[in-house]
Amino acid sequence: MKTTSENSSCSINEKSACCSPKETKPNNDLIAHWDSAYEKSPIEKLGWYEKIPEPTIELLNKCQLTKHAHILNVGAGATTFVDVLCQLSYTNITANDISVKSLDFLKRRLGTEKSKQVKWIVDDLTNSNTLDKIAPVDLWYDRAVFHFFTEQKDQNVYMNLLSKLVKPKGYVILAAFNLEGATTCSGLPVKQYDQTMLQNQMGNSFTLLESFDYTYSMPSGATREYVYTLFQRK
Ligand SMILES: C[S@@+](CC[C@H](N)C(=O)[O-])C[C@H]1O[C@@H](n2cnc3c(N)ncnc32)[C@H](O)[C@@H]1O
Numbered sequence: 001m002k003t004t005s006e007n008s009s010c011s012i013n014e015k016s017a018c019c020s021p022k023e024t025k026p027n028n029d030l031i032a033h034w035d036s037a038y039e040k041s042p043i044e045k046l047g048w049y050e051k052i053p054e055p056t057i058e059l060l061n062k063c064q065l066t067k068h069a070h071i072l073n074v075g076a077g078a079t080t081f082v083d084v085l086c087q088l089s090y091t092n093i094t095a096n097d098i099s100v101k102s103l104d105f106l107k108r109r110l111g112t113e114k115s116k117q118v119k120w121i122v123d124d125l126t127n128s129n130t131l132d133k134i135a136p137v138d139l140w141y142d143r144a145v146f147h148f149f150t151e152q153k154d155q156n157v158y159m160n161l162l163s164k165l166v167k168p169k170g171y172v173i174l175a176a177f178n179l180e181g182a183t184t185c186s187g188l189p190v191k192q193y194d195q196t197m198l199q200n201q202m203g204n205s206f207t208l209l210e211s212f213d214y215t216y217s218m219p220s221g222a223t224r225e226y227v228y229t230l231f232q233r234k
Contacts, residue, residue: 027098027124034077034099037186043078043105047185047218048144053081055214056143056173059230062210063171068092069138072165074125075145077102078109086114094119096131126154128161136167140174144226146201147176147190159201170233172206174198178213178227185224198229206231 043049065071067089073082076095085093097103100122107115123130126149140162149155166172176193177185184190193201195211202208211229218224 027127030124031098033186033188034097035101038078038099038102038105043109045219046078047220047222047224048077048216049219050080050216053079053084053143055175055212055226055228056081056141057084059173059210059228060139062230063139065090065138065171070094070135071139071141072096072134072137073141074131075142076106078105079143081141081143082106082118083110083114086110086117091117093117094121094134094137096121096123096125098122098124125149125161126157132161132164134165136170137165138167138170140166140170140172142173143175144177144185146174147181147193148185148188150189150191155201159203163203163205166233168233172202172231172233173228174202174231175214175226175228178225180213180225181227182224193227195227195229198227199231202231205234207234 037046068091070092071085071090072094073079074096076082076097077099082093082095095103095106095118103120103122107120110118121130121134125131125145146155146158149158162172176198177190179192179194181192182190183192195208199208209230209232211227214226214228216224216226
């Protein structure tokens with residue numbers, strides 16, 4: 001990670017974007033884009049829908065978390081991983097997305113009782129107002145979100161937030177399109193990664209415990225190539 005010794009308000013491992021003046025205006029175009037993506041087609045037809053998030057469950061099992069562990073799913077959308085966590089009796093789940101519509105779909109699917117067990121945070125990972133103030137997390141989970149941040153300043157803001165929130169010995173599951181993956185998703189450009197590139201993004205405070213490539217079959221039958229990684233904070 002780059003250090004920012006020129007500015008004394010930054011801690012040693014923070015990336016340079018931490019010192020830019022805070023942008024407080026919501027990115028209404030991005031919010032509208034994602035709200036519309038979730039409204040214009042059934043959840044089960046979205047190009048990232050998983051009936052069972054198998055590769056994530058595989059990595060979750062490696063973490064051996066207690067049922068009280070704080071699990072943060074960033075850019076959760078309407079993911080079925082939150083359903084899985086509820087079924088497995090995890091009691092401290094936070095789901096975030098920039099799109100309130102996506103989280104509303106997820107809440108409805110979970111039903112009133114289960115959705116009360118989850119903390120819901122509508123916030124922008126690259127311009128957070130709330131996420132940056134939550135309790136530290138034992139597991140940060142991101143599937144198909146970080147790769148949308150094609151500009152380095154957004155990648156830096158994201159990684160600074162992650163570094164701020166993940167506890168020592170805490171875990172990060174990060175899944176992105178791999179080098180064979182698509183170059184756009186939901187009409188937006190994405191950046192492709194391999195495990196080394198993700199390790200570089202995460203920096204030296206995180207150890208890569210496991211990674212694998214995974215071919216995801218979309219509801220349309222087309223496939224998308226992902227790289228899944230599991231990191232642990234030192
Ligand atoms: C391709 S979807 C993946 C959704 C979910 N992670 C899954 O695997 O089903 C990308 C998600 O990232 C969310 N997203 C995009 N930019 C975001 C941002 N800046 N902050 C928070 N969420 C964001 C979108 O609303 C969308 O739900």
